[in-house]
Amino acid sequence: MKFAWTTLLLVGLTWALGEWPAERTLPTLLLAYAPPLLWVLVTLPALAWALWRGRGRRPALAALLLAAWGAGLLHWTPRPPGPPEGALRVVTFNVLGGARTTPTELAGRLRTLNADVILLQESRFAQPDFRAAFLRALPGYTVTEAREVMTLTRLPLLGNRTEALPGNRRELLVTRLDWQGEPLTVVNAHLGTVQVSSVLTGDLARVRRTRDARAGQVQVLRDVAARTPGRVLLGGDLNTPPRGQVYRDLRAVFGPDAHDRVGRGPGWTFPSLHLRIDHLMGRGLSPARVQVLPWALSDHRPLLAEYRMEQPD
Secondary structure (H helix, E strand, O other): OHHHHHHHHHHHHHHHHHHOOHHHOHHHHHHHHOOOHHHHHHHHHHHHHHHHHOOOHHHHHHHHHHHHHHOOOOOOOOOOOOOOOOOEEEEEEEOHHHOOOOHHHHHHHHHHHOOOEEEEEOOOOOOOOHHHHHHHOOOOOEEEEEOOEEEEEOOOEEEEEEEEOOOOOOEEEEEEEEEOOEEEEEEEEEOOOOOHHHHHHOOHHHHHHHHHHHHHHHHHHHHHHHHOOOEEEEEEEOOOOOOOHHHHHHHHHHOOEHHHHHOOOOOOOEHHHOEOOEEEEEEOEEEEEEEEOOOOOOOOOOEEEEEEEOOOO
16 A cells, blocks of 8 residues: 555655756756656556455556556547648758658658648758758658758748857758748758766766756747747757656747647657657647658658647637
């Protein structure tokens, strides 16, 4: 009985500390960024013990359900039966420099999505002729680039600029588009990774250094959002789980996460660690549908969303 209640308390405390203090301290950072399936695995011994002994089944089951909910396994939202009319189709995809695909294959897969906006990260392709061949195989798009991110769009381009990200050599790509006669600002971002794995080697300084660098990058994003009037869409590999202070800060300035609103299941975009770290967040936009595509062209999976224009009250 005590085992089951202790497990329930442990899961609840782990979730709370990873959600609120989160990146503020190193221990809670590790709780926030650990693969969420670990929570589920922690509850299984208590559940097995409770079933065997015939005691503590309710708290053991409650612990399992809480862990499954925290991991996103119980996330479910209704979807419209078909694509909404006039929807904006956006895909974000970290393509790993094209290391696991060919220009023709990548372009062909993207063509099937019929996307209005394509956000690519790690688009500094390793093969010298990859970029040219890829763009030839994906006609009809205007291309803008910044360091290792690329935005392709079929919408009229009103302008674009870049913003340096502190702590690495990456840049934000801010593109201004015309959608249905109104301006839409699209921010393509690839934030630095917090190197939590360095805990295994005892290099806590590296964990703190990468955490602080990423915090500076998030501040740049917040500044961009504050200076941008009207509708704005943030997409990319944010290297941030859907919990913690950083995630809340980004949602506060860029609007709700599409998967939170209309997604189903955990939405893992980095399947090797069962993590959701690629996101689409929109202000002044209403997500209608979103899905993670089961492509094996990279270590990430593409995230495709459809948006309606949110009407003012």
